[in-house]
Amino acid sequence: MTVLLQISDPHFGTEREPVAQALEQLARTQRPDLVVLSGDITQRATRAQFRLARAFVDRLGAPSLLSIPGNHDIPLFGLGTRLLNPYGRYLEAFGPTLEPLFESVDCLVLGVNTTRWYRHKDGEVSASQVERVARRLELATPQQLRVVVVHQPVAVTLPEDATNRLHGRDVAVARWSAAKADLVLGGHIHLPFVRPLAQDFPSCHRWTWAVQAGTAVSTRLRRGAPNSVNLIRWTGAVPRSCTVERWECEAGTARFVLATTDTLPLGERSSVEHGT
Numbered sequence: 213m214t215v216l217l218q219i220s221d222p223h224f225g226t227e228r229e230p231v232a233q234a235l236e237q238l239a240r241t242q243r244p245d246l247v248v249l250s251g252d253i254t255q256r257a258t259r260a261q262f263r264l265a266r267a268f269v270d271r272l273g274a275p276s277l278l279s280i281p282g283n284h285d286i287p288l289f290g291l292g293t294r295l296l297n298p299y300g301r302y303l304e305a306f307g308p309t310l311e312p313l314f315e316s317v318d319c320l321v322l323g324v325n326t327t328r329w330y331r332h333k334d335g336e337v338s339a340s341q342v343e344r345v346a347r348r349l350e351l352a353t354p355q356q357l358r359v360v361v362v363h364q365p366v367a368v369t370l371p372e373d374a375t376n377r378l379h380g381r382d383v384a385v386a387r388w389s390a391a392k393a394d395l396v397l398g399g400h401i402h403l404p405f406v407r408p409l410a411q412d413f414p415s416c417h418r419w420t421w422a423v424q425a426g427t428a429v430s431t432r433l434r435r436g437a438p439n440s441v442n443l444i445r446w447t448g449a450v451p452r453s454c455t456v457e458r459w460e461c462e463a464g465t466a467r468f469v470l471a472t473t474d475t476l477p478l479g480e481r482s483s484v485e486h487g488t
Contacts, residue, residue, distance in 0.1 A: 213442055214318040214357065217244035217274065217440040220399030220425035223284060223432055224265040225255030231267060231429045231461045236470040238459060239272040242443060246417065247274040248321065250399040250425060251282025251363030253306070256289075262305035278314045279306045280323040280402065283333050283362040296327040311341075313348070318448055320352045321359040324355070325373060326378055327387045335364030336379035339372070343389050349391035357446040357478075358394045365398040373401050385413045389420040392476045394454070394478045395444070397461040402427040402434045404442065406456050406474045410481065419477045423456055438462050452478040 217239060231328075239247070246345060254261035273358035286298045299310060303477065310325040322345050326335035345360055352358045364378040366385055367430040378384070378398075388396065389409065396409070404426040410416040432449060455475050458467040 214246075214249055214316065214446045215242060215244045216246050216319070216321070216359070216379050216444040216446075217242065217272075218248045218250060218397055218425045218444065219428045220250040220401055220441075221252040221282065221427040222254055222265065222268075222428060223247075223255045223427065223430035224268070225261040227264070227429045228429045228431055230466045232398075234270075234461050234465075234467045235370050235429060235441065236271050238441070239274060245316070246276045246278060246319070246321065248271055248359075248361055248397060249277070249279035249306075250335070250397050250480055251280050252284040252329070252399060253279065253282065253302075254285055255430075257285050257301055259304070262301050266305045266420045274430070276302060276314055278312050278323055278361065280312070280320055280325055281306075281310060281327050282365060283327050283331070284334065286329055295322055301482050301486050315356075315381070316448060318356060319359070320349070320356045320404055321361060322348055323361045326364050327341045333376070334379060335362070337362065338380065339383070342384045345384075346387045346391040349388060352392065357448075358392055359397060359444075360388055360393050360395070361397045363398060364400045365424055366396050367407050367409060369400065369407060372402070373403065376401050379431045382413065383460060385409055385420070386415040388415065389416045389418050391393070392418065393420050394452075395423050395476075397423050397425070398418075399425050402432060403437050404458050406476065411447045412474070418480055421476050426456065441468070459471065
């Protein structure tokens with residue numbers, strides 16, 4: 213079994229220390245093969261905040277790490293740094309690339325940098341990024357779980373979050389699903405959910421899923437959404453499926469507990485399911 217721990221939007225600089233300690237304990241107990249950091253690692257992209265974040269990740273003890281920046285990981289107030297070296301501090305802590313790749317016999321995970329120095333919050337994905345990811349997905353083996361990681365969501369569940377969706381998502385989702393992506397992980401809106409992308413993108417004729425994570429350890433909580441992370445478990449069994457567990461740390465507690473478990477079918481959808 214391969215286990216991925218998705219941590220999103222920890223916003224170091226606003227972290228809740230008891231929650232961070234509880235997440236360390238969860239990682240020690242669950243022993244993920246890969247930690248995926250899906251952006252907004254810091255609150256204001258200071259070197260001190262990046263040092264805190266890096267030290268925290270190192271304490272998790274996972275054998276592998278894949279991280280991408282979020283919009284908060286570009287300096288907001290230092291206009292010169294934002295213009296001339298927007299990712300310098302991020303790369304010092306989590307370099308050497310903005311679009312990392314993790315591959316094992318059982319898993320392929322592709323990071324996509326959806327931030328732009330000239331955007332405040334919005335994210336976008338370019339045609340060249342879409343094609344690069346799709347071509348790599350097409351090289352995956354049948355036994356690999358195929359995961360794409362972005363920061364801004366490709367799909368949302370609430371109308372108020374619609375403006376936060378990734379620019380370029382229509383082309384990206386269609387192409388990545390056709391290239392046999394299984395999961396698209398995201399963050400940004402601090403609201404966890406699992407959603408079949410065919411529900412929003414009729415061109416998806418495969419089971420490709422949006423897997424969104426909440427804020428892992430930050431005080432920047434949404435109402436009804438406590439600090440949470442996702443554990444993704446993949447066995448490679450046939451028929452293809454994976455499980456996504458959401459683990460939550462309720463206010464006033466010092467531990468993460470299992471809140472929901474979703475078993476996601478993967479692969480081709482039947483003709484009845486996609487309306488043909």
